[in-house]
Amino acid sequence: MVKKKKSLASPEPTPGGKVGVYVCHCGGNISDAVDVEQVCAQARRVPGVVVARDNMFMCSDPGQEMIIEDLKSGLVERVVVASCSPSLHETTFRNALVRAGGNPYVYEHANLREQVSWVHHGPEATAKATRLVAAAAAKAAQLKPLDPIRVEVRPRALVIGGGMAGLKAALELAERGQAVVLVEKSPFLGGQVAQLQELAPGGETAAAVIGELAGAVLQHPAITVYTCAQVEGFEGYIGNFKLKITRTSPESAEYSEKLERLSQSGCGPGEYVPFVGLMPAAIPESREEIDLEAGVIILATGMRPYQPRQGEYGYKDFPEVVTLPEFIRALAAAPAAGDTLVLHGRHIRGAALIHCVGSRQIPGIHEENPGGYLNEYCSRTCCAAILHAANLIKERHPQTKFFDFYRDIRTYGRGQEELYTRAAANQVLFFRFEAGEEPQILQNPDAKGSPLLVRVKDVLTFGEELEVPVDLVVLAVGQEPNNISDLVEKMKIPVGADRFLQEVHPKLRPVELSVAGILLAGTCQAPFGVGEACAAAGAAAVKAAAILSRGYVELDPFVAEVDLSKCTGTGACVEACLADGALAMVEMEVGGQKVQRARVNPVMCLGCGACVAVCPENAINIQGWTLKQFESMVDMIVSDEYLEQA
Amino acid sequence: MALVNPDFAAELQAYGVDTALECFNCGTCAAICPLNYEHFPRKMIRYIQVGAKQQILQQAQDLWRCLHCGLCTRTCPRQANPGELILGLRRYVVAQSRRGEHV
Numbered sequence: 008m009v010k011k012k013k014s015l016a017s018p019e020p021t022p023g024g025k026v027g028v029y030v031c032h033c034g035g036n037i038s039d040a041v042d043v044e045q046v047c048a049q050a051r052r053v054p055g056v057v058v059a060r061d062n063m064f065m066c067s068d069p070g071q072e073m074i075i076e077d078l079k080s081g082l083v084e085r086v087v088v089a090s091c092s093p094s095l096h097e098t099t100f101r102n103a104l105v106r107a108g109g110n111p112y113v114y115e116h117a118n119l120r121e122q123v124s125w126v127h128h129g130p131e132a133t134a135k136a137t138r139l140v141a142a143a144a145a146k147a148a149q150l151k152p153l154d155p156i157r158v159e160v161r162p163r164a165l166v167i168g169g170g171m172a173g174l175k176a177a178l179e180l181a182e183r184g185q186a187v188v189l190v191e192k193s194p195f196l197g198g199q200v201a202q203l204q205e206l207a208p209g210g211e212t213a214a215a216v217i218g219e220l221a222g223a224v225l226q227h228p229a230i231t232v233y234t235c236a237q238v239e240g241f242e243g244y245i246g247n248f249k250l251k252i253t254r255t256s257p258e259s260a261e262y263s264e265k266l267e268r269l270s271q272s273g274c275g276p277g278e279y280v281p282f283v284g285l286m287p288a289a290i291p292e293s294r295e296e297i298d299l300e301a302g303v304i305i306l307a308t309g310m311r312p313y314q315p316r317q318g319e320y321g322y323k324d325f326p327e328v329v330t331l332p333e334f335i336r337a338l339a340a341a342p343a344a345g346d347t348l349v350l351h352g353r354h355i356r357g358a359a360l361i362h363c364v365g366s367r368q369i370p371g372i373h374e375e376n377p378g379g380y381l382n383e384y385c386s387r388t389c390c391a392a393i394l395h396a397a398n399l400i401k402e403r404h405p406q407t408k409f410f411d412f413y414r415d416i417r418t419y420g421r422g423q424e425e426l427y428t429r430a431a432a433n434q435v436l437f438f439r440f441e442a443g444e445e446p447q448i449l450q451n452p453d454a455k456g457s458p459l460l461v462r463v464k465d466v467l468t469f470g471e472e473l474e475v476p477v478d479l480v481v482l483a484v485g486q487e488p489n490n491i492s493d494l495v496e497k498m499k500i501p502v503g504a505d506r507f508l509q510e511v512h513p514k515l516r517p518v519e520l521s522v523a524g525i526l527l528a529g530t531c532q533a534p535f536g537v538g539e540a541c542a543a544a545g546a547a548a549v550k551a552a553a554i555l556s557r558g559y560v561e562l563d564p565f566v567a568e569v570d571l572s573k574c575t576g577t578g579a580c581v582e583a584c585l586a587d588g589a590l591a592m593v594e595m596e597v598g599g600q601k602v603q604r605a606r607v608n609p610v611m612c613l614g615c616g617a618c619v620a621v622c623p624e625n626a627i628n629i630q631g632w633t634l635k636q637f638e639s640m641v642d643m644i645v646s647d648e649y650l651e652q653a
Numbered sequence: 654m655a656l657v658n659p660d661f662a663a664e665l666q667a668y669g670v671d672t673a674l675e676c677f678n679c680g681t682c683a684a685i686c687p688l689n690y691e692h693f694p695r696k697m698i699r700y701i702q703v704g705a706k707q708q709i710l711q712q713a714q715d716l717w718r719c720l721h722c723g724l725c726t727r728t729c730p731r732q733a734n735p736g737e738l739i740l741g742l743r744r745y746v747v748a749q750s751r752r753g754e755h756v
Contacts, residue, residue, distance in 0.1 A: 357659070410657070431674060431675055431731070434662075434674045436657070436659055436674065436702060437677070439678075467699055468699050468700075468703055469692065469696065471655065472655075473655055473656075473703060474655070474656050475656075476656070
């Protein structure tokens with residue numbers, strides 16, 4: 008499973024010698040506070056250092072070329088770059104070593120920017136920089152060439168979630184020649200999109216979009232779909248995830264309404280049914296367990312619409328107050344023609360639309376939701392969705408009047424501003440309220456008029472209090488992530504303060520999680536529109552396909568290594584180990600005797616060093632960060648031998 | 654507290670006022686208006702939108718402050734034509750007063 012790659016072609020560096028030190032000005036970021044030339048001069052006096060040079064931008068091509076030339080000419084064999092934070096450019100310089108034909112791990116980084124020039128000034132800055140560089144050089148002299156850990160990848164992707172994003176990710180992967188298993192908790196494919204009709208802003212139908220996508224998924228020979236299925240067991244790491252999938256008959260009440268709708272529709276397996284989705288297979292009669300190995304996992308666990316509390320904007324107090332998804336369902340059963348919209352036999356002369364329900368909640372102003380949290384984020388899709396619905400109805404039933412109560416209108420995307428403009432042309436009347444002064448929904452005292460009265464302190468009318476009689480109130484509810492706390496716990500994946508899953512970097516690595524090999528697709532990450540969810544799913548699928556088609560992954564070798572000549576099998580390291588499966592006691596033969604010795608699984612090891620601290624024999628070390636290397640750094644930090652006499 | 658009357662805008666169409674609902678209340682017209690007077694003309698346009706007939710009649714004199722310079726109409730981002738709306742409101746108020754509704 009774990010193979011060591013053949014040693015990189017470079018010759019083994021001479022132990023202890025030929026260290027090159029390269030000090031960066033960072034365009035003044037460093038050199039304004041640190042005397043770079045003096046740092047170089049003193050670095051040349053550190054034992055093992057053969058050359059010390061400076062450059063305005065060491066990360067620039069000429070800067071890197073300087074290092075590469077010194078390596079190629081044989082002048083240096085070990086490199087220290089003293090520049091910005093290693094998180095920015097350590098990889099850059101390690102790659103420069105590789106380009107010079109060397110091993111990337113005989114490299115040490117000294118941070119003279121964040122740790123020196125940005126926080127110190129005057130002679131102390133140069134003094135500290137000098138000691139950091141000397142320590143790095145001392146460590147570099149002790150470094151050994153290492154090989155990256157190479158892990159073979161199981162040629163299969165697991166996609167969790169059969170909504171829009173999961174379907175899209177599965178299909179994209181399959182079309183790239185990868186085997187996919189798609190696991191869906193409910194008996195249906197299509198997720199929340201199947202609960203809609205026409206999609207904003209373009210008006211494509213959910214039936215067409217889901218029908219096409221799910222149809223292609225079900226027909227694709229490389230995709231296996233398990234509905235009524237959940238991930239119960241999870242272990243492993245990138246390339247080698249081991250999962251236990253269970254299929255059970257779902258809790259009876261949960262999907263009964265949809266199953267009822269399905270049986271009434273007369274549609275068969277694999278056919279799209281509005282407000283249900285597709286049911287590709289029968290519900291399992293008994294519990295089934297499936298063991299599965301996968302190289303990568305895509306999470307597409309999706310969202311659910313915010314469910315208002317009883318009494319929030321009159322919800323559940325008045326039957327005329329509904330959420331937007333409930334309204335869309337009712338609309339599907341309404342007559343398509345007629346001057347006025349008729350819902351459940353009632354003429355809707357006036358309807359209120361209320362924005363930001365369950366979104367943009369403010370601490371101290373809004374009441375916490377039952378779970379004790381606030382949704383402080385904007386759900387991004389509700390403005391467009393509700394204006395789209397208003398336009399459709401207004402254009403079909405011109406006598407139905409719409410009153411739109413908003414905090415801000417955020418029709419932010421392509422084709423969405425047009426929805427807002429069209430709403431004005433359709434004579435939708437807008438009112439604006441401040442957070443904390445939400446419109447109140449009251450019983451209309453005029454018994455002959457509409458049943459409800461919306462009272463609002465209207466910012467647009469200079470704070471005057473206005474009342475609007477209406478027959479219907481539609482709440483534009485936001486998106487909340489589905490509760491996947493079981494998966495979060497099993498996979499140890501990070502969750503943001505907003506309860507959505509947290510990507511590694513919002514700009515540069517937007518579909519990756521900090522757990523290698525697990526990717527994000529769709530609204531488990533943030534509120535997305537359908538198009539955005541598909542784009543994210545496509546990105547996750549391509550990332551996954553890249554890992555699968557390469558066939559192996561390489562990990563940094565900064566992991567624990569046991570020195571069997573010193574190990575006496577105390578087991579202290581195994582007890583201290585923080586990563587399940589990274590360290591174990593195994594039986595082996597030493598000098599003809601069977602003994603217990605520690606063994607590292609390099610793929611599971613976090614490189615944290617907890618084992619190093621507890622070993623009484625000093626028989627375990629982190630490669631690239633050994634105790635000996637640390638000691639040489641500390642020795643050099645406290646030494647004055649290399650300092651120029653003042 | 655006023656009850657919104659969404660039919661008022663339609664009632665005004667007879668007086669040449671038919672762009673009031675295009676307005677999205679940005680306030681550009683009030684900012685550029687040389688009168689620099691109490692949200693004029695935006696306030697009047699909002700009154701049309703919500704059907705605040707009484708407020709319009711009570712503050713009708715303000716309608717005659719307008720110089721009809723056309724700056725609001727030229728700068729309106731929604732082509733709601735504020736200048737023309739004010740003229741239309743004048744016609745409406747005059748008609749109301751002839752009917753004896755104006756106090």
